[in-house]
């Protein structure tokens with residue numbers, strides 16, 4: 337029994353330390369893995385007496401009028417009383433510290449509590465109540481188990497009870513004992529015909545092949561003279577998977593005389609040892625033997641549940657770890673720690689952002705699309721013809737040499753013509769800068785969303801995105817300036833090479849007979865634009881994309897260094913609910929880990 341106490345206590349310790357009392361919980365319950373013991377039998381068959389003798393204490397009211405459902409979940413005081421009221425919603429009787437109450441006082445106290453509770457449940461009508469009474473007794477010396485004293489099964493209606501009572505009791509009993517973790521003590525009085533009792537029948541029905549059922553033959557001492565229970569006890573009749581155990585409980589007279597449990601056990605031992613019919617079976621009879629058998633059985637059942645409990649704990653631990661990981665790390669208290677956390681998170685954001693640009697995540701390809709598609713299309717759409725209308729060309733060329741007549745060729749005029757066309761490229765160039773800017777901003781949104789660590793801190797998230805946007809705005813402005821400058825630069829000086837190439841290029845495709853105006857036609861000027869096509873993206877990538885990759889949060893970091901602890905704390909203003917949940921989960925995880933260690937120790941000791 338001591339081994340069992342220690343084994344169950346360890347498991348129970350693990351369960352109760354986790355605050356797991358079998359209540360509805362999001363986490364898998366360990367409680368269900370532990371067995372309960374229920375006594376089933378006809379009215380006055382001796383159920384309460386057997387329960388008490390297994391426990392070794394008398395506390396249950398017996399005799400007529402106790403057809404109530406008494407459950408006794410047992411806890412040891414070392415695991416505390418926490419959560420009891422949550423665990424059992426209805427009426428819980430709590431008798432604390434069994435060891436501090438003397439037997440008489442204890443008996444009287446518990447009996448009174450049960451009787452009062454029954455009256456409360458049935459309204460003094462002495463009817464059977466289907467509301468369970470849960471009696472929790474805490475002691476370091478008892479096994480932490482749930483013992484259920486069920487109302488007696490009956491075949492006939494009971495006076496003062498509704499007609500449906502026979503079925504009600506049966507279905508109540510069935511609902512308790514059909515749970516696979518319920519060990520059934522089928523109580524049958526030996527002084528009545530066994531065939532007339534349903535205890536075995538009902539427990540066979542729910543207990544599959546009877547592997548959960550222990551037959552207990554009570555009232556052997558009350559059998560008619562000349563009859564005995566040897567056939568049953570020697571497994572010749574009413575055979576069960578486990579041998580029947582005969583017991584001799586205290587009679588009503590003994591109870592009235594206040595014969596205590598110890599004396600009753602001695603007398604029971606003597607009875608079996610001295611009765612000729614049972615002498616040879618004496619070592620397998622009696623309440624003590626029943627208690628030992630049950631202990632052994634419980635031990636093996638509980639041990640067989642250990643792998644299941646271990647996997648429940650492993651599953652719960654994994655779930656806790658996942659959630660904790662999702663909630664992120666707790667925040668450091670000092671400024672240095674906070675600064676470190678912020679920069680680390682920013683670094684992670686930065687890394688995600690770069691991945692978008694470099695192709696590890698999607699989005700960066702949109703920039704290429706601007707250069708490869710939007711920009712050339714925009715160039716194509718430029719209305720060079722407006723510049724090249726005969727009127728405009730004439731005007732420019734005529735104006736170019738002022739009052740002087742052109743001697744050879746209107747070179748100055750060509751220059752002006754080309755310049756004015758090049759200037760119109762500024763529009764598409766600016767549009768490309770803006771398009772890339774929009775893409776870079778959109779990627780900030782995406783990277784913010786995808787940086788898991790930022791989810792924890794809404795304020796930091798806002799600040800990081802606004803810092804990134806500000807940086808991108810600065811880069812955009814610089815890029816625009818540089819790109820437009822590039823166009824200006826192209827316009828400001830046309831090389832000889834440029835000019836010498838003009839007629840040749842035109843001659844390749846064009847007709848030399850065409851006038852000079854026709855030669856520098858629309859498609860030709862477009863080609864000049866296309867020359868720019870290469871350098872404008874270069875400028876944009878250099879000023880915006882490369883910079884965004886290199887120094888998106890540089891300003892922010894510099895500014896961070898100057899912030900005070902209070903301001904840093906503001907950035908890390910986590911949702912208090914998240915903080916609380918993290919603390920709770922961390923505590924629970926620690927408990928699960930220590931429970932795991934304890935249960936592992938039990939498993940290794942097998």
Ligand SMILES: Nc1nc2c(ncn2[C@@H]2O[C@H](COP(=O)(O)OP(=O)(O)OP(=O)(O)O)[C@@H](O)[C@H]2O)c(=O)[nH]1
Pocket residue numbers: 377378379380381382383384385386397398399400401402403404486487488554555556557558583584585586587588589591
């Ligand atoms: N002589 C003798 N009396 C017994 C034995 N077992 C139980 N009794 C007596 O039988 C009566 C009924 O016993 P209980 O233990 O209350 O039976 P129960 O099945 O719990 O009864 P209900 O809950 O009322 O159905 C009590 O007066 C007991 O003292 C026994 O083995 N021998």
